[in-house]
Amino acid sequence: MTARPGRWLVLALAPLIAITMIVSPGAPATAAPGGGNSSTPDDGENNPMLNDVLDSTGRRYLAAKAAVAKSTKAQANLAVQVRNAEAQRDALLPQVGAVAAQQYRTGGLTTMGFLLNVRSPDGFLEKAVSLEEINSVNDGKLSELEAAIDRVATSKARLDQEIKSQKQNLEAMEKNKESAEKALQLVGGKTVTGGFVNLKSKVAAPAPRNRDGEFSSESCNVDDETTGGCITARTMHMYKEVRKAGFTRFVGCFRPGGPFEHPKGRACDWSLQKSGFSPWHNQDTREYGNNLMAFAVRNADRLGILYVIWNKMIWFPATGWSSYSGASDHTDHVHISML
Incomplete structure (x- = not known):
C-alpha cells in the first residue's frame, strides 16, 4: 500500500499582542494622608517583564511555524520519493518472480547441465558466456529489488519522522500562543499593564482559614x-x-x-x-x-x-x-x- 504523507492544516494565527509602553506626561502629586510625595524608585529585583516573555514566546511561535512549513515541504518531497521507490519495486517484482518461477520449474540452472550438450569448443565458450550473462541479469534484478525495497523503507521512515516533528511543532505553536495569552489576561492584559509587569510574583504565605477551608468573618481589632x-x-x-x-x-x-x-x-x-x-x-x-x-x-x-x-x-x-x-x-x- 502506498504511504500517504500526513496533512496538517496550518492556519495563519493572528500575531501575538504587540506590547508598547504607555507614557503620559508627568502629573503633579496630590496630597495624601501622611505627607508629601516622592517618585524615587526602590531597588527592585531584576525579574523578566511580561512583554519580554511575550517577545520570546512570539519568536518561538514563529520558529515553530517556520519549522511546520519546512516539514510540509519535506513531506511532499518524501511522498514523491516513496511513490517512485514503490513504483520501481512493483515493476521489479514480476521480473524477479519470473526468474524464481523458472528456477522452480527447472530445478535451477546448473553449470554442468547447461554445458552438457556442447559439441565444439566455440559452442562451449558461447554457452559459458550465456550462463554468465544469465546469472548477471538475475543477480542484478535481485539487487535492484533489494535496493528499491530499502529505498521504500527509508523514505517511509523519514516521512514518518517529518510527520512526528510537524505535529510537535504545531503543538508548540499552540502552547506558546496559549501561555502568552493566559499570562497577559491574568494581570489585565495590555489595557491594565501595557505589558510591563513581572512574569511571576512571589508566593505569599497563606492566611489562616476555618476547619472547613473557608475564610471566617473578622472584625476590625x-x-x-x-x-x-x-x-x-x-x-x-x-x-x-x-x-x-x-x-x-x-x-x-x-x-x-x-x-x-x-x-x-x-x-x-x-x-x-x-x-x-x-x-x-x-x-x-x-x-x-x-x-x-x-x-x-x-x-x-x-x-x-x-x-x-x-x-x-x-x-x-x-x-x-x-x-x-x-x-x-x-x-x-x-x-x-x-x-
Missing part, C-alpha cells in the same frame, strides 16, 4: 500601623506579605467614614510613591503598580482578597477584569479589599 486606626487580622497578614514581597512604598489602610471596606479595616491603598499619592507617569511608577497588582491577583486565593482596583480597572476572582469608573480612577494607587 488589630492596630493599623499605617494610619493609627484598626484593621482585621487577615488585612494585617496581607499587608505584611505585600511588604515582604518588596512593595514598601507609602500605604494607607484604615479610613473612617464612607462605604466599602476601608472603615471596616478590610482594605489598603498602595501608593506608587515613597510618600503621598501621585498618578503613574513614568516606567518606574507604572511597573511598581503593575507588579504590586499582579502579586495581589496571583495570590488572591492564598490571602483572601475580595477584589483589586488598579489603573481604571477592577478585578474579581469570579469574573476577572472589568472597567472601573469610581470616584478615583486608581492610577495613583493599587486598592486591595479583603474578605
